Amino acid sequence: xxxxxxxxxxxxxxxxxxxxxxxxxxxxxxxxxxxxxxxxxxxxxxxxxxxxxxxxxxxxxxxxxxxxxxxxxxxxxxxxxxxxxxxxxxxxxxxxxxxxxxxxxxxxxxxxxxxxxxxxx
Amino acid sequence: xxxxxxxxxxxxxxxxxxxxxxxxxxxxxxxxxxxxxxxxxxxxxxxxxxxxxxxxxxxxxxxxxxxxxxxxxxxxxxxxxxxxxxxxxxxxxxxxxxxxxxxxxxxxxxxxxxxxxxxxxxxxxxxxxxxxxxxxxxxxxxxxxxxxxxxxxxxxxxxxxxxxxxxxxxxxxxxxxxxxxxxxxxxxx
Numbered sequence: 001x002x003x004x005x006x007x008x009x010x011x012x013x014x015x016x017x018x019x020x021x022x023x024x025x026x027x028x029x030x031x032x033x034x035x036x037x038x039x040x041x042x043x044x045x046x047x048x049x050x051x052x053x054x055x056x057x058x059x060x061x062x063x064x065x066x067x068x069x070x071x072x073x074x075x076x077x078x079x080x081x082x083x084x085x086x087x088x089x090x091x092x093x094x095x096x097x098x099x100x101x102x103x104x105x106x107x108x109x110x111x112x113x114x115x116x117x118x119x120x121x
Numbered sequence: 122x123x124x125x126x127x128x129x130x131x132x133x134x135x136x137x138x139x140x141x142x143x144x145x146x147x148x149x150x151x152x153x154x155x156x157x158x159x160x161x162x163x164x165x166x167x168x169x170x171x172x173x174x175x176x177x178x179x180x181x182x183x184x185x186x187x188x189x190x191x192x193x194x195x196x197x198x199x200x201x202x203x204x205x206x207x208x209x210x211x212x213x214x215x216x217x218x219x220x221x222x223x224x225x226x227x228x229x230x231x232x233x234x235x236x237x238x239x240x241x242x243x244x245x246x247x248x249x250x251x252x253x254x255x256x257x258x259x260x261x262x263x264x265x266x267x268x269x270x271x272x273x274x275x276x277x278x279x280x281x282x283x284x285x286x287x288x289x290x291x292x293x294x295x296x297x298x299x300x301x302x303x304x305x306x307x308x309x310x
Contacts, residue, residue, distance in 0.1 A: 014287050035193055038127050054291045062286050064248050
């Protein structure tokens with residue numbers, strides 16, 4: 001059973017860690033979760049990001065969901081947003097590709113150009 | 122969509138896009154009544170009668186910026202509910218919100234499986250941290266009832282600003298949902 005005490009422990013641990021860092025969120029990942037994205041496996045893509053964050057203990061990464069953006073033929077689509085850098089959009093994502101993007105891009109800062117479908121401001 | 126939990130995810134995204142701040146999801150797995158019932162209630166912008174009728178039309182979409190005016194989410198969910206001898210209703214009031222109810226005949230051969238309910242809920246809750254989710258899962262059989270209630274408002278309050286995508290919190294929410302889904306027999310239904 002998960003209890004309130006568990007949440008309190010997490011809160012204390014997280015607050016301790018955040019004191020050591022200035023910014024809370026270094027990188028934001030946005031998974032397109034429109035009807036066509038869902039039909040093409042966006043939920044599994046979202047789940048894999050969450051799994052990787054949890055397993056690698058990435059405390060400065062935020063993952064969110066958004067609606068369709070008109071890239072239906074490239075779904076599932078994922079945006080990686082980092083302050084001061086152009087937004088990178090990855091397309092035709094799968095759980096395997098997500099794992100690669102996490103290791104290469106999120107952890108080591110190297111864009112996986114093979115999966116990129118667009119870059120923006 | 123291959124299963125009902127994917128439809129549910131799609132409907133939750135509609136509520137979020139309608140500006141909902143609170144989404145209440147009730148799933149009732151009633152073995153005695155032979156029904157699987159989904160009630161999704163939001164406090165988003167709602168729809169007038171005309172838009173509501175259009176929402177069930179596959180060639181309508183509220184997304185004005187789109188070139189392709191197709192919206193298959195609601196029509197497909199409706200079709201799948203009706204195929205299993207179930208029902209599908211939406212009621213809405215502009216400015217107040219929307220309530221969607223989908224019923225499936227539980228033992229109907231054409232009923233879609235539940236699918237991965239946990240991943241749908243986990244993704245929706247963590248992917249929309251500014252929306253509060255009230256979740257109730259209820260299982261009923263002859264003389265017993267098991268229920269699971271989960272309220273993210275309460276969790277966020279306890280966490281005091283720690284994001285829900287903090288690794289330990291992901292694990293906490295995932296395990297809680299897992300327990301609830303298992304206790305209400307929604308895993309392989």
